[in-house]
Amino acid sequence: MMTVTQQFLTIAAVALATILTRFLPFLVFRSDRPTPKYIQYLGKHLPLSVFALLIVYCLRNVEFTGGTFGVPELIGIAVTVALHLWKRQMILSIAGGTLIYMVMVQAVFV
Amino acid sequence: MTAKAIKAAFPHTVPILAGFLFLGLTYGILMNVSGFPWYYPTIMALTIFAGSVEFLTVNWLLSPFNPLQAFLLTLMVNARHIFYGISMLDRYKEVKGLKRLYLIFGMCDESFSINYTTDAPEGIDKGDFMTAVTILNHSYWVAGSTLGGIFGSVLTFNTRGLEFVLTSMFVVIFLEQWLKQRNRSSAWIGFLVSAACLVLFGADKFIIPTMIGILGVLTLLREPISRRDAS
Numbered sequence: 001m002m003t004v005t006q007q008f009l010t011i012a013a014v015a016l017a018t019i020l021t022r023f024l025p026f027l028v029f030r031s032d033r034p035t036p037k038y039i040q041y042l043g044k045h046l047p048l049s050v051f052a053l054l055i056v057y058c059l060r061n062v063e064f065t066g067g068t069f070g071v072p073e074l075i076g077i078a079v080t081v082a083l084h085l086w087k088r089q090m091i092l093s094i095a096g097g098t099l100i101y102m103v104m105v106q107a108v109f110v
Numbered sequence: 111m112t113a114k115a116i117k118a119a120f121p122h123t124v125p126i127l128a129g130f131l132f133l134g135l136t137y138g139i140l141m142n143v144s145g146f147p148w149y150y151p152t153i154m155a156l157t158i159f160a161g162s163v164e165f166l167t168v169n170w171l172l173s174p175f176n177p178l179q180a181f182l183l184t185l186m187v188n189a190r191h192i193f194y195g196i197s198m199l200d201r202y203k204e205v206k207g208l209k210r211l212y213l214i215f216g217m218c219d220e221s222f223s224i225n226y227t228t229d230a231p232e233g234i235d236k237g238d239f240m241t242a243v244t245i246l247n248h249s250y251w252v253a254g255s256t257l258g259g260i261f262g263s264v265l266t267f268n269t270r271g272l273e274f275v276l277t278s279m280f281v282v283i284f285l286e287q288w289l290k291q292r293n294r295s296s297a298w299i300g301f302l303v304s305a306a307c308l309v310l311f312g313a314d315k316f317i318i319p320t321m322i323g324i325l326g327v328l329t330l331l332r333e334p335i336s337r338r339d340a341s
Contacts, residue, residue: 002174009175010171010177011167015157018163021189022214023195024192026199042328045293046193048296050190052299053304053320053321054284055280056300057317058276058280076274
């Protein structure tokens, strides 16, 4: 268990890194000069790759070759996607997917 | 900052009000059931204001002290903000002083999406409008997190599996982006490189190789991908 000081240093590190990612472009690319073409290209295509990475990151500890074979996670994701394609309501999709997952790990795959 | 700007911005932020109260509540509850006092989620919501890494920070606070790793992982996870900033260079250009600093500080996914796509109504200063959007979003997030932190302790239902809300949120953000973008090569690149690096480097060490890999593949395939953009 961390001490309170260590906890606050951890929080400060996370806050500082977040601030850095938000301020960096404004420090590097001055607004009076055009943004380089390569950076514009990355700005257009990086987001979709990064969101794909974040989904994989959330599933990194799921055991697909044993245990529950990742079934609760796959069902949770399928329900989230289906709800979202149907209603396009962010809150409904997230709440629905999470609820199904909770039912799965609490009642079905115990 | 005027009351008029807040009034004009509010309708645009209603979906975020609902989303942030729900996600913030979940995050506050998660902090509470992990054994932290109620003001921890408040302080983190105020100073970090980046939902996904705040959820990750819950794990880091429960692990051995390693602020450098928390710093580097946050840089990786929030690297996408760099690209929001690039897109906002123009729109934030005319805003000066403290307002400008706050706009950049508060540029989470949702503030970015609204401020990037919405124009201020007639008679309302652009900078004031964007600042109002950001302040509203920030306060929803702080309110939700604080409520969760306080009421998590009186919670009597089984919260096992609640952390899936994060996965679900990223799936929705991904899907939104996927539906908006016609050229989806970068999605496949993201999935394939992440999966390959996960297998090669393992769950604890795959993020940095994946970031490098994605940058590398996107750079190598710049010609064909740009050609598909144009067609």
